[in-house]
Amino acid sequence: MNLSSSSKSPGSIGNAHEAAHRDPAVVIFGFWVFMMSDLIFFGVVFAIYITMVGATAGGPGPKELFDFGSLFAQTMLLLTSSLTVGIATVTMRHERSRASFLFWVVITLLLGIGFLTLELYDFSEMASKGGVPSRSGYLSAFFGLVPLHGLHVTFGCLWMLVLIAQVFTMGMGQVVKLRFLRLALFWHFLDLIWIGIFSIVYFGGWVYG
């Protein structure tokens, strides 16, 4: 697939045949704009979290609740998955075999599921120590922010499953390729959000908690 030849600069003469919603430049740009909006969504939730850091209302705080060993593992899983999704993108761009592409997508999917499993385990551990959202404003903010990222990862995993099915039913055509490119962008985006969560929620909690 050649992205540059079909992308048109603003004002240039486009292909009258091509419907806009299939033009790679339009589709990818649209996804960037969506991520911009999603970033604001996360940003606002981050802001609420920061204002509520002290609002533990006598309940457990970061120091009592966080398991840094598990968090380190989660971070590694997610960062590695960003690498593997990158490799999958390169395989696709260089038109390598469908098997090698799918291999890297499946690895990414497994890493994502691993991350989610550990995260859920962490939440249940927190709950057993009394760290539930109904306990305090702080914990509400925590459970408003971190699972929001987890939901995004879940959605990404679901997307990957659908895409794997589509590789088989629709083939590696432009439609599927474009969808994968957007998924890869989304996946990297979630990595960035996780870095924000790690720095502000977990590392911040470790420092100030």
Added chain:
Amino acid sequence: MSATEHGWLGKLSWESLVFSNFLESPSINEAVASAAGSLVILASIAILGLLTWYRLWGPLWRDWLTSTDHKKIGIMYIVFAIVMLVRGLLEGMVMRAQQAAAPDGFLHADHFAQLFSTHGTIMVFFVAVPFLVGLINFAMPLQIGARDVAFPVLNQISLAVTVSSGILLMVSLVVGQFSTGGWSAYPPYTGGDFSPGVGPDYWIWAIVFSGAGTTLTGINFTVTVYKCRGPGMHLFRMPLFCWTVLCASILMIFAMPPLSVAALMLGLDRYLDFHFFTNDLGGNMMNYANLFWLFGHPEVYLLVLPAYGIFSEVFSTYSAKTLYGYKSLVIATMCIAILSFTVWLHHFFTMGQSPTINIAFGIATMLIAVPTGVKVYDWMATMYRGRIRFTTPMVYAIGFLILFVIGGLSGVILANPTVDFQVHNTLFLVAHFHNVLIPGVLFGILAGYNYWFPKAFGFRLNDKLGRLSAYLWFAGFMLTFFPLYVAGLLGMPRRSFTYADLTFKPYMIVAFIGAMVVLAALITLVVQFLVSIRDRHKTRVPVGDPWDGRSLEWASPAPVPAYNFVELPTVTDRDEFSEAKEHGRAYQRPKNYRDIELPKNNPLGFILCVTSGILMFALVWYIWWLALISALAILIAVIASTFRKETEYIIPASQLEKDTEAWLALVEKSEAVSRDLEDSPRNVGYSKLEL
């Protein structure tokens, strides 16, 4: 979680129906509520009956509900908005009647509170937004020379969730009670402790779903303006309307998320016992106020900027002059869009923060008056020495110019924190924001409706009745809201269902008379519509350019064919169509006809409308099994639609040739009419060149 307390129908029971209260304890209050509920049911039955009688289900499904055509989606948005407008206006009338009748009113406090909550929610989210989105959908792709918006199916989905949220609001008239917490739904009052009923849940889900629709619309429009402009259409050659659309879309992308976050967090507080905004356990309700207005203020400009765009088109077209100060208008629009994010705190100057903060936000607020002033002068300069025709849109535009400036000035007064402390939460504020929203947004919408109607349907609206309606709107608006300024200065609190101090009474009576005039304006609008349909054979404009239009949307036949342009026009200048007419480039035969590919119909939007409606209803009434099923249905429908392979259909070149030749033949034999004959049957949409 309180899920276990309820049966398989959740909180729903016989007592939830509005009529049960009336049967148990008949009173005028309950009669009004029951009448409203019956009206919803009867109107729905009537519509379903008429559709069946005239055998319109097939065409409705094929031509509208599954359509991905931006023009049809735009029209559906507008129809929806008009239905909601009628409800919102009637609610306003009932409230004015109550306050005029007070202290011996006929409504209970709770019912009055529901009225002002739904009135505000509906007018902002289900009238102003969808009406503007509809007009933008219709006109913007035509103006930039595009075949469609960037993502036609996404467009359909946005419409679907907006409409299902609106239907949810209609359902709240019949089943259960709506929120009593105002359109801004401030916690802790709307939290579970103080509002245990379903009211705030109705509000939350309607806001979350329609908000998602608006965000997606913003993305769609932004990408369309950036990436789908026709050949030669540089950004600075776009009609000003498109610039305001771009700015408003950017506001949608950035300003809707805080609202969604606020509503969802309120939902978590209510459903899952979170403590974001509660009084106890570290909740902070001021976070809600900040989030809400972080959305709420940009929202105001999200509404008014496209209206500015419509007025710009109207001033320029009906003055037969190019827009004065185009670049300054673009820059002013951008400035307003950016400044709109820096003023949200002026909605709660009385929160208790330091004077320094209040001053900063007060100054930022006053600064917005500067670019707005630039615009007002540009519009006046556009009219200066122009050949002005007082058509309906132009009458609205001139009314806007005068009345909006008054509203803007009262805004500058309110921007001063010391003044705001005095009039905070009084009717002065109510008068102010109606004074900007009615002349600013509503007049803009109605001007746009009259302006683009012939383009959409192929015949003109009756201009005489249109002007009459406009003048009635002016009179009604002034009579209703100017007394509220005085009552507010006298200290009458907003949202009061009664009062003991009879000083307020005369103002309330005048306001009620004003409300009746507004009702007359609305009725005139309906009559204008019906009369125009009756007379449609005398007002047809098939050639497509009834107003001597200046931008590309007028370059195609009316109604516009599905493909918009046979050959995408190559733009060489601003006011492209005027240029083309002047230099004889208009109405030309394309060099060659080529097949056009368009998106096929898609049932996804309709499916999502139904399933999301059921999902919201189930969530409101704690019917968990139904919520789960409908959520799964949404997921499956979306995933299934991504497996569709054939998503386009081809309009063959032969068809295009046939259409175009017929149209060109029509142009050939039509008489070009001068502007003096604009309102006569001789105007078939072929404008005479008058230099």
